[in-house]
Amino acid sequence: MNGAESLVHTLIACGIDTVFANPGTSEMHFVAALDRIPGITCVLCLDETVASGAADAFWRVNRRPAATLLHCGPGLGNALANLHNARRGRSGIVNIVGDQATYHRPLDAPLTADTEGWARSISGFLRTATSAATVGRDAADAVAAACTGTIATLILPADTAWTEGGVIGAPQPVGARPVPAAATIAAVADVLRSGEPAMLLMGGRTLNDATLRAASAIVAGTGAKMLAEVFNARMERGQGRPPIERIPYPIDAAIASLAGIKHLILVEAKTPVGFFAYPGKPGPLAPADCAIHVLAPIDQDGSAAIAALQAELGVAPVEIAVTPKPAPDTGAIAPEAVASSLAALLPADSVIIDEGISFGRGFSRFTHGAAPHTWMQVPGGAIGGGLPMAIGAGVALAGTGRRVVAIQADGSAMYSIAALWTAARRQLDITFVILANRKYAILLHEYAGVGANPGRTAMDMLDLGNPDLDFVKLAEGMGVAGAQAADMKALNALLAASFERTGPFLIELLTI
């Protein structure tokens, strides 16, 4: 058994069954081991941007890690943006990064790069394997780390893969996340009993039905408010589930959403700050005199904390009003109309991947009446996460009959458009909805904030017209059927038809 074989056996023993792969020469022995040892589904992605974003969404759906297979430092480099997003969303991923053989690396061959240096800041676990005998143990350590919701990067020098003497690593127990101490619960309960303006800020894994019911009871019983973070890894939403609004993205609205709050209670959430700084505006979103209380830090069990808090406060459950399901909208194309049609037609238990950027920003507000569904955003704000995430969710849901709906802005789609090919190859049940406004609308808005009208040079950098992108052709070029929708009626028909079929379909919605 060589190192690569011990690595594959270890990954399987530790519960890894999916690898999002973009292999290269230095990983051929690992590829050969994956070929010889059954048990892992290998999903080819045409670049590492796709592989990494897919692994992120796989975690979010399954709450267990997939692996990636990346080729040397530059392959890892291509993955960094989506690994950044995964880190911000606290996803668990096992990166296997092939690299130069241990004795070859000092020769500084052309492809040699700073693999460890690039991996460091996005990895909660980082190790470079040193021998075939220990790479199995390294892999077990990596999976155990990933299972806690962090990125584990194992750099695999080629000789640690091809050398004989591999030893299968033993799976390690993964403990449950800690539950906040009773004293913490009691202290927050006291804050809520004070009657001063308070808000629960919900993040992490707390945006599920049971926890939001408990939080809703606390809100109803104490007069506190609640909001979710601006971008969230996963929200369980839809008809009959407790609705929760998010902190708005635009800076002024974000600040206004927290105005008057004296106590902000963080539940697997971070102290909220502006996505960017703006001249003359504060960085922290909460008022200066607002006290910050941590009910559950991001690595603890906020859902258990909220349940305990409800019990401590003795507040009764509340009935969750059922938002009516809207009808498909047949008016002009506008964000609310598109969201309404989506809500009307969405199959139950769908997963929505939301990289809708500006046009899609308000969709969540108008989709509470949709059938129950899961909503995933891009927590790190790195552009290009949406399409790869759709792939990962599609792979995670393959065979379940559940559909993925990727709400995708056009500009950001082009950072990872090669994702479509993997959807075609694996016939993933994904409806891609490209919101084609043919510009970087978010940047035009920000540019307006700078206080000038864009001239020709600025428009050269903010406008996507000249030439227009044709997403239907791009999709067909990668084996995904698609069609353009220029009005709501066409959109409604295409959405409905895509939800009836199997496999991927792309709708280019002209929102200009």
Next chain:
Amino acid sequence: MNGAESLVHTLIACGIDTVFANPGTSEMHFVAALDRIPGITCVLCLDETVASGAADAFWRVNRRPAATLLHCGPGLGNALANLHNARRGRSGIVNIVGDQATYHRPLDAPLTADTEGWARSISGFLRTATSAATVGRDAADAVAAACTGTIATLILPADTAWTEGGVIGAPQPVGARPVPAAATIAAVADVLRSGEPAMLLMGGRTLNDATLRAASAIVAGTGAKMLAEVFNARMERGQGRPPIERIPYPIDAAIASLAGIKHLILVEAKTPVGFFAYPGKPGPLAPADCAIHVLAPIDQDGSAAIAALQAELGVAPVEIAVTPKPAPDTGAIAPEAVASSLAALLPADSVIIDEGISFGRGFSRFTHGAAPHTWMQVPGGAIGGGLPMAIGAGVALAGTGRRVVAIQADGSAMYSIAALWTAARRQLDITFVILANRKYAILLHEYAGVGANPGRTAMDMLDLGNPDLDFVKLAEGMGVAGAQAADMKALNALLAASFERTGPFLIELLTI
């Protein structure tokens, strides 16, 4: 004048006239300054992979730097692979990387990443601006560094751009590269006079007509051999110019090419090593008993050194045989046939961008008879460099009537396919030739070296069929006209037609 304006004025004063841009929110003040202050052409690229590879090729054509505009850490992350290639090719680039405001960064907003850490290893110059008053000076320092053939990364916190008090930085003198000492020339001359088997290994900027003529004279006069490095940033080639072969890529052929050599003389080249390690094969390519002599290290003027060496040796110029121009090949599709047709039809003074990987690997050998042209490879081996480089070369040559021919493997094309859109927008005179073998052929070859036939799992990761990519549709989706060629006659006709037109054209050549 704010910091951003001082930055733009400084860049212009220092000779920067082109920015390959993919801006984001934190760069809006810089975008506004570019808009207000004329003098810089801003080329929008749909992702940072394209922007960085384009800047690399711009340097190679012009030997002066362009700037990139990248958005925060993740944007830089997307650029790392092609910046790795640029570093290996010793290209000068000025990266302007927007980032969180200095006072906002400690708040760890979602998009905050390890920008400096990711930039460090690819940057010969790295600085984070600290104030509007000093960012102009920072930019002048960055341009001066880039002009020496290194990557200069200036991280631009948003407040250093928007704050008033900018001061234009003074352009700095850029010295010529050092010329090797006379004693070094004399020592190498002694080696060559010894009559022992010797070889000149030519790299860097030495692969030009004058230097190769001098090197050819040395070779003829001393009995030494000469080769170029395996991957080269820029070679001046074609009919009437001195031909030079490269060290082959496959490990066994690479070792064989240096067999028997007792003295290897490096001329802006590195000690040659295998691209990867292989079990049981040496890392260094030269024989164990071969002495390594450095005529000119990579940062010195190897062309001057070769000229001095010719004078020191007193060897006479040699006549360069004129390789006959082949006729367009009309036989079966094969590497030699495609190369012959290319050589037959290529317009004079074209720039060939070579990311032909396996099918295209032998093209250079069969194109010595082409009209004089420039040949550029991917020196760092990071996949996806080709199409972005074609954009940069196309921008550098805009208006000159010179054509770019991008010889592009299909698998690696998909890492940066969004480059096509910029070719369409700017109507760059580029002929893209996609070598569509519908597999990762280089990896199948490497897999065979592992000693096994690929099973279904391995083929899932090495085969690009199911579904086939349709590059003509992909091109049309981005506004680039294209056509498929299934035989040599069609290829010849399409090549000839593309060389007659202006603007981009894509040919998908079915090489399966």
